Amino acid sequence: MSLIITKATLGRLPVYLDFLKKQNTEYISSTQIARALELGEVLVRKDLNSVCGLGKPKVGYDREKLIESILNTLGVDKNISAVIAGAGKLGSALLGYNGFSEYGVDIKAAFDNDPKKINHTFANGKRIYSMDSLKEYCEQNDIRIGIIAVPQSEAQAVCDKMIECNIRAIWNLTTYSLVIPDNVIVKNENLALSLSFLKTCMLRNEGTTRPVR
Amino acid sequence: MSLIITKATLGRLPVYLDFLKKQNTEYISSTQIARALELGEVLVRKDLNSVCGLGKPKVGYDREKLIESILNTLGVDKNISAVIAGAGKLGSALLGYNGFSEYGVDIKAAFDNDPKKINHTFANGKRIYSMDSLKEYCEQNDIRIGIIAVPQSEAQAVCDKMIECNIRAIWNLTTYSLVIPDNVIVKNENLALSLSFLKTCMLRNEGTTRPVR
Numbered sequence: 001m002s003l004i005i006t007k008a009t010l011g012r013l014p015v016y017l018d019f020l021k022k023q024n025t026e027y028i029s030s031t032q033i034a035r036a037l038e039l040g041e042v043l044v045r046k047d048l049n050s051v052c053g054l055g056k057p058k059v060g061y062d063r064e065k066l067i068e069s070i071l072n073t074l075g076v077d078k079n080i081s082a083v084i085a086g087a088g089k090l091g092s093a094l095l096g097y098n099g100f101s102e103y104g105v106d107i108k109a110a111f112d113n114d115p116k117k118i119n120h121t122f123a124n125g126k127r128i129y130s131m132d133s134l135k136e137y138c139e140q141n142d143i144r145i146g147i148i149a150v151p152q153s154e155a156q157a158v159c160d161k162m163i164e165c166n167i168r169a170i171w172n173l174t175t176y177s178l179v180i181p182d183n184v185i186v187k188n189e190n191l192a193l194s195l196s197f198l199k200t201c202m203l204r205n206e207g208t209t210r211p212v213r
Numbered sequence: 214m215s216l217i218i219t220k221a222t223l224g225r226l227p228v229y230l231d232f233l234k235k236q237n238t239e240y241i242s243s244t245q246i247a248r249a250l251e252l253g254e255v256l257v258r259k260d261l262n263s264v265c266g267l268g269k270p271k272v273g274y275d276r277e278k279l280i281e282s283i284l285n286t287l288g289v290d291k292n293i294s295a296v297i298a299g300a301g302k303l304g305s306a307l308l309g310y311n312g313f314s315e316y317g318v319d320i321k322a323a324f325d326n327d328p329k330k331i332n333h334t335f336a337n338g339k340r341i342y343s344m345d346s347l348k349e350y351c352e353q354n355d356i357r358i359g360i361i362a363v364p365q366s367e368a369q370a371v372c373d374k375m376i377e378c379n380i381r382a383i384w385n386l387t388t389y390s391l392v393i394p395d396n397v398i399v400k401n402e403n404l405a406l407s408l409s410f411l412k413t414c415m416l417r418n419e420g421t422t423r424p425v426r
Contacts (some may be wrong), residue, residue: 010410013317037390074409077414081406089306094404096302099388103409108407139372145412169415171408173311177228177250187411189404191307193224195295195384196287196316198400199358200223202382203288206400 005073009047012039016047017070020063021201029060081143085122085158086150087112087128090173094147095126097213131161138165147171148178158161218286222260225252229260230283234277242273291316294356295384298371299363300325300341303386307360308339321354344374351378358382365389393426 020028034044048061052069055061068151072079082100084091087110094100110128112118119164120128129137134154137143146162148155148170156177163184170186172178175193178186232250233241247257265282266385268274284290295313297304300323308323323341325331333341335381340352350356359375361368361383368389375383376397383399385391388406393399 007410009412011406013407014388056348073413075413076267078412078416080412080415089309093302093306097404099405100408102410103405105405105408105412144415145408147408168418169411171411175227183418185411185414187407187414189407190224190227191310192312192316192318192403193227194400195313195318195358197220197223198382198384198398199291199293199316199318200286200288201398201400202293202357203291205381205396 001024003187005050006199009050010073012047013051013070013074016044017067017074020067023063026058026062027056027061028063028066030055032060036112049137059184060118074101074103079104079106081105081141082107082145082147083134083138083141083143084110084147084149085112085131085134085162086110086148086154087114087117088149091147091149092122094149096122096124098124104147108143109137111137134161135165138167143167145169147173149173152176218263220344222263222285225260225326226264226283226287227292229257230280230287233280233283236276238276240269240272240274240297241276245273265290267370287316289315292317292319293358294318294354295320295349295358295360295364296347296354296356297323297360298325298344298347298375299323299361299367300327300330301362304362305335307362308341309335309337311337318358320360321356322350324350344371346375348378349374351380356380358384360386362386 004212015037016033019033030045030048031041034041052061052066067137082105084095084107091110095107100107108119109126111131113131117128118130145168146167148158151176154176156178159170159178159180159213168184170184172186172188175190180186228250229246232246242252243258243261247254261279265274265279295318297308297320299324304323308320313320322339324344324347325341326344330341331343358381359380361371363371365387366389368385369391372383372391372393376394383396383397384400385399388403389397
């Protein structure tokens with residue numbers, strides 16, 4: 001079992017998980033999984049080896065144990081609390097979305113400066129608080145992840161504030177390049193850029209722009 | 214000038230663009246850009262070479278020409294129309310977001326099956342139509358990109374419908390693995406997985422789970 005797991009493997013784990021949960025055999029081989037999911041056999045073997053070691057010769061993996069290893073690797077058992085700064089359309093959409101809890105992330109609340117938004121409660125019971133109460137809230141609720149969904153011009157100030165609140169992992173949904181200390185992780189999620197990349201690939205397919213790798 | 218451009222380079226182009234637009238010199242060198250943006254000099258030189266060839270010895274790049282090359286590479290001058298299937302929270306957030314037009318993508322409308330949502334018009338004038346009118350709308354408005362923001366169980370049916378509507382580029386915001394013909398491009402955007410990846414990296418930093426590469 002390797003000590004390092006690639007992002008690509010991590011990305012396929014939910015697909016394996018979904019498939020494995022639907023089966024009812026005691027053992028399952030990487031070949032069976034590869035065929036059912038239309039993935040390469042070598043790829044599947046490598047992925048599963050990196051989360052669960054090699055299967056038993058001839059029979060493959062103990063299905064229950066494999067499911068458990070995948071859940072462990074995803075860290076689903078470790079629940080982490082997050083908050084969103086910025087309760088605009090995107091921030092509100094994320095606060096209302098329940099799919100994050102499947103991965104063990106609970107987005108507990110949003111914070112905004114707009115008095116018209118403050119104290120609004122969503123259908124799922126989650127609430128928008130004043131940005132002034134961010135520090136207190138983070139301390140009381142063991143907040144570990146900060147999600148930045150404010151306008152680009154406010155992104156750095158909000159990021160600095162989150163770091164003051166002891167948040168060490170930031171999901172940046174703005175296009176602003178945040179300046180952060182070494183002990184903080186940032187994942188930039190530029191949706192406009194992602195869509196623009198799809199467009200560039202499409203134009204390339206048509207031969208109207210240069211190839212993208 | 215290389216014929217292929219990497220996704221990583223493409224991702225940095227908006228950062229260069231933003232910086233270049235704010236300068237007022239006729240020429241600018243890759244070293245100056247690297248220093249100002251705190252990026253590696255070799256990296257910047259490689260990025261700029263792939264969009265604009267090498268700069269002039271000693272003076273660097275003609276700033277205006279470099280801006281033009283970046284815009285061309287991003288395909289910003291080529292306007293493409295898109296539609297969203299699914300007018301839930303995420304679909305509505307994307308329809309209301311104006312940042313996509315900067316990259317030359319115009320999300321024109323959303324489509325939904327829910328009679329309560331159909332005919333709703335957003336503040337920016339964009340509208341939700343019945344899914345039944347998707348084909349007619351796509352034909353009349355030269356729609357090239359389809360965005361899927363429906364529940365996972367409906368994703369494949371919506372994708373098939375988009376392909377019938379002659380859409381050849383799909384941005385999949387569900388976690389469903391779409392089955393598509395060879396001549397269609399899909400970009401999967403799994404936000405829950407992206408956030409989960411940040412969480413896994415954070416846990417690794419703390420030494421509670423295995424390293425991720």
